[in-house]
Amino acid sequence: MSRLRTKRWILLALLAAAAFTSITLWAVAAPSEEPQLEAEQTQTQDQAQVQQEQQEQNREETNTKADQAAEPAESGQVEDRAVQQPAQAPDQGAGKGTRATPLPGADVFQAIAASDRLELKADPSTGHFIVTDKINGSTWRSFPNPEGWSDTTTDAWKLHLQSPFMLRYVEFNVRKDLEKESNFIAQNGKVTSFNKTEDGFRVVYELPELGFVIPVQVRLKDDYVETRIIQEGLIDEKAVGKSADSAKDPKARLVSIRLFPFLGSETSDQENGFLLIPDGPGALIDFKKDQPDLINFYNERIYGEDWAYSYNSSFSNRQAVKMPVFGIKSGQQAVLGILQEGAEYASVYAVPSKSFSQYNWVTPEHHYRFKFFQPTDTRRNGGFFTYSQDLIQGDRATRYYFLSGGNPDYVDLAVRYRMYLTEEAGVKPLKDDRKAVPLHLNLLGADTEKGFLWDSYLPLTTTDQAKKIVRELSSLGVEQMSIAYMGWQKGGYSEYGGHFPIAGGLGGNDGMRTFVDYAHSKGFPVYLDASSYSFNNTGRDGFRKSRDGLRDLSSAVIDFRNKVMNITLVSPKFTEKIIKEDLEDAKRLNVDGYLFGEAIGSFINSDYNDNYPVMRQESRQVQEDILRTAKEKLGSVMVSEGNFYTARYADHLDQMYSDYSYDMFVDRIVPFAQIALHGLVSYSHSYANLSGDYVNNYLKGIEYGAEPSFLITYAPSQDLMKSKSLNIFYSTSYKDWTEEMVSLYQHYNDALAGVRDQFIVGHRELAEGVFETEYSNGRRIVVNYNEVPYTGGGISVKANDFIATGGE
Structure with a gap:
């Protein structure tokens, strides 16, 4: 999920x-x-x-x-x-x-x-x-x-x-x-x-x-x-x-x-x-x-x-x-x-x-x-x-x-x-000398644990532990990684506002900088998740919801309340101001960029706040300005569930849709978006360890030319039950998934190594549950979703498996 x-x-x-x-x-x-x-x-x-x-x-x-x-x-x-x-x-x-x-x-x-x-x-x-x-x-x-x-x-x-x-x-x-x-x-x-x-x-x-x-x-x-x-x-x-x-x-x-x-x-x-x-x-x-x-x-x-x-x-x-x-x-x-x-x-x-x-x-x-x-x-x-x-x-x-x-x-x-x-839209073809497909490793840093009298910090993956995870995966044969740190802000994943300095319980600024330098020594880029800038529930960054919250047309602040916290949607122009101020702090950590999402590239709102008024089209322009500035300052950006106007800025699109909404009148799902983007921007689908159907998710990624993605913690999965909101992530312990991450990484490279910068030029259904994808360099990949082997056209594919030919 x-x-x-x-x-x-x-x-x-x-x-x-x-x-x-x-x-x-x-x-x-x-x-x-x-x-x-x-x-x-x-x-x-x-x-x-x-x-x-x-x-x-x-x-x-x-x-x-x-x-x-x-x-x-x-x-x-x-x-x-x-x-x-x-x-x-x-x-x-x-x-x-x-x-x-x-x-x-x-x-x-x-x-x-x-x-x-x-x-x-x-x-x-x-x-x-x-x-x-x-x-x-x-x-x-x-x-x-x-x-x-x-x-x-x-x-x-x-x-x-x-x-x-x-x-x-x-x-x-x-x-x-x-x-x-x-x-x-x-x-x-x-x-x-x-x-x-x-x-x-x-x-x-x-x-x-x-x-x-x-x-x-x-x-x-x-x-x-x-x-x-x-x-x-x-x-x-x-x-x-x-x-x-x-x-x-x-x-x-x-x-x-x-x-x-x-x-x-x-x-x-x-x-x-x-x-x-x-x-x-x-x-x-x-x-x-x-x-x-x-x-x-x-x-x-x-x-x-x-x-x-x-x-x-x-x-x-x-x-x-x-x-x-x-x-x-x-x-x-x-x-x-x-x-x-x-x-x-x-x-x-x-x-x-x-x-x-x-x-x-x-x-x-x-x-x-x-x-x-x-x-x-x-x-x-x-x-x-x-x-x-x-x-x-x-x-x-x-x-x-x-x-x-x-x-x-x-x-x-x-x-x-x-x-x-x-x-017309300014998206440039991907130029990448790397032949291997990277593993997109999303590390969940920390959250806040709800206590009887007071809350406490809940570390899940400290910077030292992150270093251990990367070292182990690298030693097991994962040659390429792209790392995104999530829940790094003060208070962790459930708290929004006041991101810097990084909490001491996670490792602080020095710990993060040390981890980033280690990842760079392996050739792996590191990104900080910035989707949390879309909301504020702490009052940090000088935020006051009556002044800085996004307002609807009736002039009411869009504010949410659940059992443990208030959450306010932040005015886009206030978000822009805070992010631009924080970019210098991020730059001092040597990170390669931000992973944006939510109200920065994923959805757009008008704002009727008299302090920061923007209509929907202007709000999109604010988002694009944030992406442009972050890329100029840090060198790279990624976007989660990104709208297509982000493709001209993004070096990778995370959490790209691979499935449809299941309307009964829809007859076929097709990789239209992936065909349009492959060779321009790399992309990954939902996290493999949190998908409802692991095998189908893996095969769909192969068929659609995606890159593997996991969300993991160093802490055991049951520790997430202590947090305010992380119980939705039901299986994240890296020790439970190390073997699968390495295996999946190798399978993706068997199929897709050498085609990251290639266009998809053909896609068709060969038989029920059997699909072929063709790339501009001649690479052909046939995926069989059936429980029985497929044979046809001179090839044989095992049940729930794939075969790749050509394009060497």
Whole structure:
């Protein structure tokens, strides 16, 4: 089990326990008889009644607009000019064997831009566009494939499918806690201007009934199209005069937008496709014709929840999204989506066919406001839910990379993402002369033992004992190690704040410096765990929670309480100040760097503390500045459970996901993240001695190109039961694991020595439970997870084992 993830979920559990009611972040009132998109939402009876009334009120409007949408609209000219016409998509014309649909016909699209490989055409009356591969004729549409159109689709979803965007909004003067979902056509939207640009077009949408104006830009580059919701000119407020009618203004405000949500969407008729979602290392939802008619979907915030909106709200039980990507493959073509700007305020939304329509689709959802609980008393027992008043600023840009020819799969999508990381995101290829794979040794130093009258220091691995462990492992053949010291701060693992000087019970500064020098004599780097800077429960470092704690939107400090201690989430800018002050102390110990995690690279929060105000995007920038500065001062950094923006700074990613969240509609887990990163940044999965399935964890590491990792103590495992919080680590004694550590290290090197700086270029399932990974130097590794041997393709692999060939 991940040490950092465990700590985080303990805190989240405490937060959830403090809430008197559980209400999800999304409370969606759909404008039709369709089931609500958020199936896990819990509503009060009053909410359900209001929703029913809204549905009844809107049903007639929806049906009327669906009839209007079937009527042809006049196609505009492509000249740069204003287009004043309602959103009424034309019928698909006859020809090429397609049947009539209310989706744009080929005759309304005009040539807009072209690159060496792609051509972009657009419909000025709707802003919909088509991208064509000039080499092989592959076509991608910003709307569903007309060949899959079905009249069995409900009227509400017909409007969604035709529209260039869907949106959610809240009416503050009606129900300030309740969203409504709609779309461009259902709102009688208009294209008020359409202008060609040098490499694409700009279109301005207006929703007169709501008073919204949404400017959008579409640009064509060599192998991708970038869509952008432009902040400048975006209006989400209806102009209301001082007349009597102003009292009836519902005060509609924008909550979120899904722009061109059905780009690349297809039905499951051919069953040769999948949706790629960023769950765990990557997961696929296969196209299936015989899929049951159930409401299944994936909707997760990129980089996880924002705790500034968390009080009294339930958190997702899925793994947090670490990479801002998604994808869809159908037949001989595929699309990789990458959130270029605004990922901090976006979700990935993926829906298999038969959930809401006949189409499989995946899209980003861009958020502009968030739901939160506003207390009305000092104890935070009474209050109400509402949405943030201010519109979150900034452009929202998504890139769609188009792949075609051959039979592109998740490997091709991951390879293109790797190119993006090196060409656009500043991640440099790994340059490492070491051929051996290092053992990542995480030493748990100390904690605080809860006493009857007073607490006492609980040493678990002193610096002298750490030296003994490293000496013994080295003598047994472990040639390469990377060492991270955890629980080194005053009071040990359970206490946050006041890290330096290192406690005398652990060895003090002199003991740590002596240990670091010894490790260096062996060629092993040493890191200090710095995830504990994210919290404070001691008041050290001059911390006062009323002044320096992170505050949510209701201005309350995010504070946790369990049976033995208070824990406060620290303002990001205060964290930055303390870390930068402590870097000089760390440098004097000769350590090679910090191991970051938690709120420094693993999750992002807004902060409404007036002393240190930051929005979520600024909070990410603070994190990156911390990583950059630490690397400059100390020479290296590692990140645990790191978001992908940390890859440009990190020399290693610890605790990288190797498993998914076990949604029933997910069909396959794939090493998308590992394929994208291998050869750029080394990584390790969960600690081998704390994993639920030791053999499976070991084999998954071999298959995914990871490096072995252990969390150990010199003290017996039962000593951890004396601590405040370490009883979650059930088997850490190095004496119990020495033989396994040496054996595992040797197995990993048998498989992966010589490929640390190589790219993964192939991955496939040879048979059920048998997988092959191929590297750019020709190395091939076949892993057999079955209880019986595997023979095929001229190779034999024992049960629960692997074989490696080539690439010598």
